[in-house]
Amino acid sequence: QKEVEQDPGPLSVPEGAIVSLNCTYSNSAFQYFMWYRQYSRKGPELLMYTYSSGNKEDGRFTAQVDKSSKYISLFIRDSQPSDSATYLCAMRPGGGGADGLTFGKGTHLIIQP
Amino acid sequence: EPEVTQTPSHQVTQMGQEVILRCVPISNHLYFYWYRQILGQKVEFLVSFYNNEISEKSEIFDDQFSVERPDGSNFTLKIRSTKLEDSAMYFCASGASDENQPQHFGDGTRLSIL
Numbered sequence: 001q002k003e004v005e006q007d008p009g010p011l012s013v014p015e016g017a018i019v020s021l022n023c024t025y026s027n028s029a030f031q032y033f034m035w036y037r038q039y040s041r042k043g044p045e046l047l048m049y050t051y052s053s054g055n056k057e058d059g060r061f062t063a064q065v066d067k068s069s070k071y072i073s074l075f076i077r078d079s080q081p082s083d084s085a086t087y088l089c090a091m092r093p094g095g096g097g098a099d100g101l102t103f104g105k106g107t108h109l110i111i112q113p
Numbered sequence: 114e115p116e117v118t119q120t121p122s123h124q125v126t127q128m129g130q131e132v133i134l135r136c137v138p139i140s141n142h143l144y145f146y147w148y149r150q151i152l153g154q155k156v157e158f159l160v161s162f163y164n165n166e167i168s169e170k171s172e173i174f175d176d177q178f179s180v181e182r183p184d185g186s187n188f189t190l191k192i193r194s195t196k197l198e199d200s201a202m203y204f205c206a207s208g209a210s211d212e213n214q215p216q217h218f219g220d221g222t223r224l225s226i227l
Contacts, residue, residue, distance in 0.1 A: 041220075042221075043117075043204050043220040043221050044156065044204070045218070046215050049215040088156065094213075097211070097213070098163050098168030100148075100158025100161055100171060101148075101158060103156040105155050106155075
């Protein structure tokens with residue numbers, strides 16, 4: 001069983017739509033959750049960083065964590081063509097900054113003008 | 114905004130040769146990492162480095178690989194006896210001194226082994 005599952009897409013939506021991106025995981029040791037955005041030929045860019053179950057909002061982005069279901073989501077409101085990118089979920093156990101991140105495969109998002 | 118810088122952006126090397134990938138982490142960060150992304154696959158953790166020594170490493174990080182912080186600003190990944198399957202994007206990341214802070218990534222070095 002893969003540690004982190006993420007639908008690779010592509011996911012194509014019209015401009016202005018609400019986008020929902022999701023990851024599931026199997027390892028209950030994961031305590032810290034991140035969403036990164038990756039443009040072509042660029043490195044992952046941190047969007048959201050969460051620890052607790054519940055919601056965290058930053059501008060048009062909302063990250064949601066449900067540890068009981070081992071399920072995390074990223075919502076993008078009022079989506080823009082510039083949001084077109086690959087979105088990576090990542091997670092790590094708690095307790096140490098030395099822990100490497102475990103990534104999902106990424107969802108390729110296309111926002112149609 | 115501070116950023117992680119990686120050089121070169123693209124490295125082409127003959128199979129069997131040694132290659133050194135370079136990174137300048139964010140200046141006040143104390144945790145350093147290398148990741149690999151083979152084309153079409155997930156980003157994979159290789160190694161973390163703290164206080165001038167390896168903290169964690171994955172199964173991928175075998176004797177072919179080594180890391181070093183040769184001075185106060187650079188962090189390097191050396192790959193010896195390169196193989197075709199080492200072709201990938203290699204990302205450096207750094208994290209602040211607070212161990213619960215997120216990791217920030219550079220734009221990567223694309224390594225092509227011929």
